Amino acid sequence: MADTIVDDRAVFTGFDSLTYAPRGIEITLPNSSEKHYIPDVLEELKPKVGMTFDNMDQAFAYYCNYAAASGFGVRKEDMHFLASSRKLTQLQKHMIQSMAKINIGPVRAFNVMRTIFGGFEEVGVSKNDCKNFKREINLFINEYDAEMMVGNLMKKKEHLPDFSCEYFTDEENCLVGLFWSDGESKRNYQVFGDIMSFDATYRSNRYSMVFVPFTGIDNHNNNVSFGAALLASETTETYKWLLRCFLKAFVKQPDVVVTDQDPAMKKAIEDVFSGSRHRLCMWHVMHKLSTKVGVTLCNTTDFKQRICDIVWTDSLSPSEFEVGWHSVIQDFDLSDNNWLGDIYDMRESWIPAYYRDELMSGLMRTTSRSESENHFFGQVCNVRSTLLEFLTHFETAIESQRHNQRKNDHDTRYTRPQLKTDFVLEKQASQIYTKTLFLDVQVEIVGIEKCINVKLENIDGFTKFFIKDFDQLCNSYFEVMYRPEDTTIHCSCRRASELNGTCKYNKRPVRVPVGYKSKGSGVHNKRIKSKQEEAIVKAGKKSRQCQNCKEYGHYASTCSKPPKKTGVNTKEKTFDTMSADS
Known part of the structure; x- marks a missing residue:
């Protein structure tokens, strides 16, 4: 144990016995306003690395002597409350900035550090210190926020060949529009870009700029992002500029564009995406139902259930939908409701009965998909965040989305779903479809057991069948047309075309085109295995x-x-x- 030496100038006599004046010099670090105090004491009194003591009391007494000689006091337990004792370390600053990437604020970051470090006093700072650090960063970037974000994206465009970034400003050099997309987004668009959602309902930052994501559906039936934009105004000209930027980056137009009911957006799509079909998002339309019709009517009657039964289905024909719609309107005396009249007039743009032959990938027809997308981008948007913070949140979210996509690819490649029937069709479907899509197809295959079909007649090379589904009403049936020459199938429920030929009213097996060979195909219903899979099978096989x-x-x-x-x-x-x- 080191010897304890007491300076004659100041002797420690207790926790509260003296009020000291600092003895030493103050220095200011270069390029900083922080001041550091260096005590002027005997060398023997200074604590040194490697000193050992028998217990904590001896160590505390030694440090108290050093403090008394230096001109400051020491008190157990509450020193961490003093401003002079609180200072964010580089690790803590890094943690606050890293947590901000996933939209965790400084207060929550402090609580995480408190748990990790083992208590409030072990953190060494207060919640206000964390908030002040975050505020100082925001004050620093506030004036240059847009400039730093644009510079960040333009630097990526300069160094990444597949990265696209376009922006424009007004007369005062304020940012009006910004569009960007990376190489992986472009590759996803080439594969999944036939149908695209174009949404402008997110307020993303403190400047009230509108966040506009471009979204499609991947082969796992999940959302996939193609690009994003920030707009300061929602005029037709702004949307035209944005769509031209999109067309410049991706070259080809999507087959179908799904949007909300913005008239400026509709006009821009007609002018720029002239080769695309424009449809309205059903979720955005029906989301307003309670507000426009009345909460009481929706919650106390079966009105909402009846209107949803004829809207959220693709098994009705246009005439059947119109009969059902007028029946609901008359039963609840809503013929004078202007909003219901308006959405009925535009029914061909959002009711599935009017485009049953179009492959929509479920982009318009499921509330769960729209709510999932709304939640996903809602985590990115924060009305108090700066543009740089928003960009960080967006990149973190996209990284998570792509990780999930790779995980789904892995699960499809190396795991086999559980089969529920003895049908060869189900086994073959499990080898062709991705795991997520197979679960949808499996429902149709299992439903075959509850169907009976009757061959009716031959019409122009097609064989006509009537299919009775015992889960449906007694007087309902489905009509299937089958042509043996090229195995073309038309089903009145339209599920066959939506699932590439598979519905429970059609028992024909799904096959890949002749001449095309992939891991999911092969002769004798045997799946082609990769080298890794062959090694795994060989290792586990008893010779x-x-x-x-x-x-x-x-x-x-x-x-x-x-x-x-x-x-x-x-x-x-x-x-x-x-x-x-x-």
Whole structure:
């Protein structure tokens, strides 16, 4: 233990006995306004790295002597409350900035550090210190927020060949529009870009700029982002500029564009995406139902259920939808409701009955998908965040989305779903579809057991069947047209075309085109395995073992070595020998 030396100038006599004046010098670090105090004490009093003590009391007493000689006091337990004792370390600053990437604020970051470090006093700072640090950063970037964000994206455009970024400003050089997309987004668009959602309902930052994500559906039936934009205004000209930037980056137009009911957006799509079909998002339309019609009517009657039954379905024909709509309107005396009249007039743009033959990938027809997208981008948007913070949140969210996509690819490639029937069709479908899509197809295949079909007649090369589904009403049936020449199938429920030929009213197996060979295809219904899968199967497969020579690869009947005598024969020989000796 080191010797305790007490300076004659100041002797520690208790926790509250003296009020000290600092003895030493103050220095200011270069490029900083922080001041540091260096005590002027004897060298023997200064604590040194490597000093050891028998217990905490001796260590505390030694430090108290050093503090008294230096001109400051020491108190147990509450020193961490003093401003001079609170200072964010580089690790803590890094943690606050890293947590901000996933939209965790400074107060929540402090609570995380408190848990990790083992208590409030172990953190060494207060919640206000964390908030002040975050505020100082925001004050620093506030004036240059847009400039720093644009500079960040333009630098990526300069160094990444597949990265696209376009922006424009007004007369005062204020940012009006910003669009960006990276290489992986472009590759996703080439594969999944036939149908695209174009949404402008998110307020993303403190400047009230509108966040506009471009979204599609991947082969796992999940949302996939193609690009994003920030707009300061929602005029037709702004949307035209944005769509031209999109067309410049992706070259081709989508087949179908799904948007909300913004008239400026509709006009821009007609002018720029002239080759695309424009549809309205059903979720955005029906989301307003309670507000426009009345909460009481929706919650106390079956009005909402009845209107949803004829809207959220693609099994009705246009005439059947119109009959059902007028029936609901008359029963609840809503013929004077202007909003219901307006959405009925534009029914061809959002009711599935009017575009049953179009492949929409479920982009318009499921509330869960729209709510999932709304939640996903809602986590990105924060009305108090700066543009740089928003960009960080967006990049973190996209990274998570792509991780999930790779995870789904892995699960499809290396796991097999559980089969529920003995149909060869189900087994073949499990080898062709991705795991997520197969679960949808499996529902249709399982439903085959509840259907009966009757061959009716031949019409222009097609065989006409009537299919009765015993889960449906007694007087309902489905009509299926089948042409044997090219296995073309038309079903009145339209599920066959939506699922590439598979619905429970159509028992024909789904096959890939002739001449195309992939991991999911092959002869004799055998799936082509990768080298890794073959190694796994080989490692876990029990090989043949010869009971004669104990080697692998053949049986005893085909063994080239002379047969060995068994233990029974050996015992008999030993017994005979013993008998002869006796």
